[in-house]
Amino acid sequence: MKILVPVKRVADPDNANKVKVSGDGTKVTSDGLEWKMNPFDEWSLEAALRLTENGSSKDRVGEVVLVSIGPKDAVQTIRQGLAMGAERGILVESDDDSLDSHVVAQVIAAIAAEEKPDVIFFGKQSADGDSNVAGTKLAEMLDWPLVNYAMAISTDDEGKSFTVKRELDVGQQTLKVQSPCVFTSSDRILQPESVKNGVTPADFAYPESEGGRYASLKGIMKAKKKPVDEKSLADLGVEAKRVNEYVKFDLPPARSGSTTFVESVEELVQKLHSDAKVL
């Protein structure tokens, strides 16, 4: 089973207070930002790694290929994924300003034509732009089945077909899809028994986690030797022509006011009524 996982670097959401907008408001500046892998991509990478390993012995039984699109130093995001266990990476060089979901989907479609993966596993959105478009657009371009917000995935035929569960407001939906297909994931894909690949023993459970696995020090050493191909947009026949024009970014308004401690619920209700005037 071969899975393509696009990974995007985003400004570390834990340091989001450092994000700055350019003078004319049309872009988010990257000066001094600390980068990390988009957390939603990390969930999907974790699910892809679980689909392609024996969870108990940790033996790899499939291939995970990472793709990132961005400047040269975006390779560090790929290297993190390789250290977590993926086999190889592809860096498509581009400056961040040339990209939108449409260009990204075109790039991934071109790579899919070369790599012929069974699955392309996107993050449901990126933590910076929050567009929630690229995965859906890609499935449309390729004319492949799409399952968004997968919470559980199983296969018993080595990835020729998948049974996928989605969480809906009204309950759960179960679908069956044939590969090749496109997935995005919800955080419930990280639950201990959400991924079943027919290789990992049926009673095996992954540890509880709020994100992808840690890269071990050995994994980091191995990642140094794993291949990362570099390609340009031109190599893939993609023109960096955005269909979206970003007009303006605004930071959230600065917080005002101070914290007041109250002694009782009665006092709280009274203050919400008289001071805050929200009741």
Place this chain on the structure above:
Amino acid sequence: MALVDYYAIEEELHEDERLVRDNVRRFVEAKVMPIIARHYQDGTFPEDLVPQFAELGLLGANLEGYGCAGMGDVAYGLAMQELERGDSGVRSFCSVQGSLCMYPIHAFGSEAQKERYLPGMAEGKIIGCFGLTEPDFGSNPTGMLTKAERLPGGGFRINGTKRWITNGNLAHVAIIWAKLDGRVHGFLVPTETKGFTAQKIDDKWSLRASVTSELILEDVEVDEDALLPGVAGMRGPLSCLSQARYGICWGAIGAAIGCYETAVSYAKDRVQFSKPIAGYQLVQAKFAHMLTEITKAQCLTLRLGRLKESGKYRPQQISLAKRNNVHHALEIARMARDVLGGNGIMYEYPIGRHMMNLETVYTYEGTHDIHTLILGQDITGIPAFD
């Protein structure tokens, strides 16, 4: 994910070094921070972290082969920094296992000893402790009383007492340094051997989330293959101490960063009189001093790491960094405690814990004063001790 990085040291780090730091930091924040104050208060070591240390590859991380990660010294140092940003006791566990126990087996052990112990130690299934210090011989280990004698049928009998031994009550194997025919040798003593007892030292103010023990060896008999064949004399234990002290140099920076960041964040929120206390000159002077000392320690220690990687370091250079970094980490912890006022002594904040831990770190692995004298001897050629 650089935290305090005033001189863009990030740019001097290799990609794998950044990844090690960031992954260990994430681990410490998720698995160590939430539980460590409770363990400290209860005086317990979080034993369930050991398999997780092993899975991350933190045990013997800078050793080659035998299931170890084979990291460079800077990457290893950054891992120690992140662990000690969590807690000095947690970092001490990994230092003792890797630098004081796995290192001597790796450097001085026979092939059979390496194969018997190292893979299990890297997996955290065999825990080690390092028995050098004795109740009456701390700064002067050469005077140790622990003795080994040859048994007529082969093997050795060991008698003596070791004190202040980290991991003593957790260990499956103790590396005991003892005099055999007047020279110091290392012995791998399984802790279940008859005559070996470990007594936990409980009543301590510092390093409470770490196990400290006294080891008593009463006619302990071990086989011929317990002896570490590769070294004789004080060079054996001292070379282990150089490894561990190197990790401490980085660890102290982690503890200092933990205190500094807590204090800065607190001072920006804490309003007294008309504005946050971060806006007052006396508080800013403290922060300027703390940041300066952290930045100096980072530059110094990265250079030391590069020297160590190229094999060009001298133990006296490690003494300089250990002495400097721990001294200033302790000073920073005390200043940070001051900035937090009454809250500085609460378990809710890590500062009081770091401050008390650093009192131990100041003393163990060569006291501050002993490192001063090592430098004094190196400068003048005249030892100030006999």
